Amino acid sequence: MQKKHLVLAAAVLLCAAVVFSAGCVDNGTSGDRVEILYSAPGTMAQLLDSEAVDAVITWQPFVAGIEESGVGKVVSYSEDLPPAGKWEGHTCCVFGANSNALANPEVAADVTALMILGNEYITENPDKSAALIADWLFANGELTYGDVKVDSLDVMKASIPTILFSGEVTDAWITSNEDFVKSQRDLGLVTGKLANTNSEETEALLFDFSAYDAAQDILASGKFLDPKTAVQEISIGYLPSDHDGPLFVLLKDWKFFKDNYNTYLKPVSEKVGKIDKAELYVNGKKVCDVKLIEGSAGPQLMTLLQQNQIQYAVAGTPPFVSAIDKASSAVDIKILAPIMMNGSGLLVADDAPADDWDSFVAWIKERSAEGKPVVIADPQLGSIQDVQLKAALDSAGIGYSTKSA
Template identity: 40%
Template sequence: MKSIKIAAAVFIALALILVLLAAGCTQPASPSGSASSAPNGTVGILETAGVGPMPSLLATGQIDGYIAWQPVVEAGVESNIGQVAVYSKDLPPAGEWSDHPQNVFVVRKDFYAQNPDFVNDFSALNLAATQYINDHPQETAAIDADWLAGGQNFTYGNVSVSSVTVVNNSLPTIEFSNNPSDSWKASTSDFVQALINLGTVKGYVANSSNQDAVLYNFQPYTSATAILASKNVTKPAPVQNTVGVGYLLAVDHSALFVAVKDWQYFNDTYGIALKPEDLTAAKPAVADFLVNGQKIATVNLVPANAGPNLMQLAATNSIQMSYVGVPPAISAIDIGTPITIAYPIDNLGSGLVVANGAPAQDWQSFAAWAKERSDAGKPLVIAAPGKGSIQDVMIRSALQSSGIAVTEVKV
């Protein structure tokens, strides 16, 4: 594919006040310039601070679409801000993302070496929470809505939609599973290759003759499965230092939300619990990890804007465990961050949203629209949540596969 450079003029046009999922805000106008000579056109990628700004940017015409995790995909639809052009499972190359991994649970290697029983018990809680999500979707939706929006509506500018409705619509688009099967590992390898192709992975992972050994340690999953099967929880020694656990404000990380919010259920059913210190908080910041009623550790629950931010926290030992997207985890390991992937959290759950009425109902029509706009000298601008995030990798890979050039939109 011929390399194309497009001059882009970006103007600050509107100050946005965001009440959900936003920790920062970028506000570019759509770029203008000469038409691309690339065979299939050019698309500009705008990296935002997380997904929070995206619906408002789309509603005000500052971007033409966004690729995001749930619930922001369904929030755009429910609010009539946009329409889903394509869910991530249908992005090209054909079939590559049909059952793609989404998020994983990662652990710092040194922390696991020092606290294996604690990590195994915490993992048992994650596996139990996954089963809870699949068995109790309505209860999960209510818990998620409370955590993500304090039980109130999601609000984007002057548009407000029911958080419970949005989460209810989001959950069926996600497959919650912790099984690191051979097919799951093969799909993760697709992400590795996509990252290599994009030039962002070129270190330990890219050069390893045994990528599985570099990426994974499934012992926490194996131990957690045995704990739940035997109903016999090994009580770890108390952890002296506070444990940091990272996560995103995403439906994908529902396992954490239900474990904390319905802690009494898990305590009574499994003898493992993550009890919030403030039982009244919509989004607890600190919890006590309990095994058979005894406190084992104080856990700080640390939210971030996107996966790469979580991996920066892991690199500095600010968090010891994290729920995070597959590509950020791979990229972090590639540059030497001492973490390992312990097991999956979920699959699927991302989507490309475009403005209502846009001529894009699937990837083919989106690609045709991109070429039409590029030929007219007004390339599409698509927002992605941070360089190296799972959504950023997928949209870049899809565009590359379709022969569409990518430029960076800066502010």
């Protein structure tokens, strides 16, 4: 595909210039090296197209957007990055709650069961789910990359199949979370409650599977739980990403869940785009009002959980780990279940001489020999993508330095 050029905003160019001029922090001693540039995912397409960077690692739907716009191509999806087999089914986004939510165990179990059913819906109806998620996130509009417009439905159809939508708690998933905590310790980012825990202690701090276990019983029996204590309202926080798709399809196709399970989230008003008010029905009866709160980032949702402004949240594993590690609030936060796994990718410019990890490594070595190290945009120090990229580079014996403003 011929590369399509973007018209870059002056602000993006200025941002790139500031970051690139900030200097390096050296890591590793290999003669083969790359430079890692910490960058906001929303700027990565422009950075890649302008040749300010040579590669990017990011999450969906940014991966699909870069591909569909013709700016870049995938070298490796996150689950395929080396070391071989390490990242299969890796943790990414989870469904969590605070202690106030868990004080009403029936509602917590019912909502958790619905989230699991939302995952199953996407797996069984990927194209319809792509349309519903494009509706929620983009109101079915086009996505603009400079002067290139991309159909949001095309982006969702490309993105959804690369995400493992699963609400199943497995030993491998638990281990993936524990491995992530260890990586945060190595980076000096986990310094509180999780700083010196063993596996059993880490699990006790991170997870509460009581709602998940009850949800499994609900799904096995087909009978949802009527709350023993009246609840007037719950609030669910989420982020504007297709990773949160199970929540979106529950609301966008609520009649499906009503017809099949008689327990559902019914929007107060049906409309194109995002929904902010709904009602929870359990066994055909209204239980409570539901507010849907869009967050700007995972840490913001953790703050809202601790302040009890929301009781449930869909967010990445890193903010949950950080919030639990640093918690000083009387309101506890727990991860209840996965919401999805995998869902990230490493991309290069569409005309770059690399099509897979091995050819990417060969390109890095060639550029290093020329004294022109490959520059890779990376979302954030300590992000899942950052941890995976550095592990892959380490496995190939490639050193790296980082740039920050």
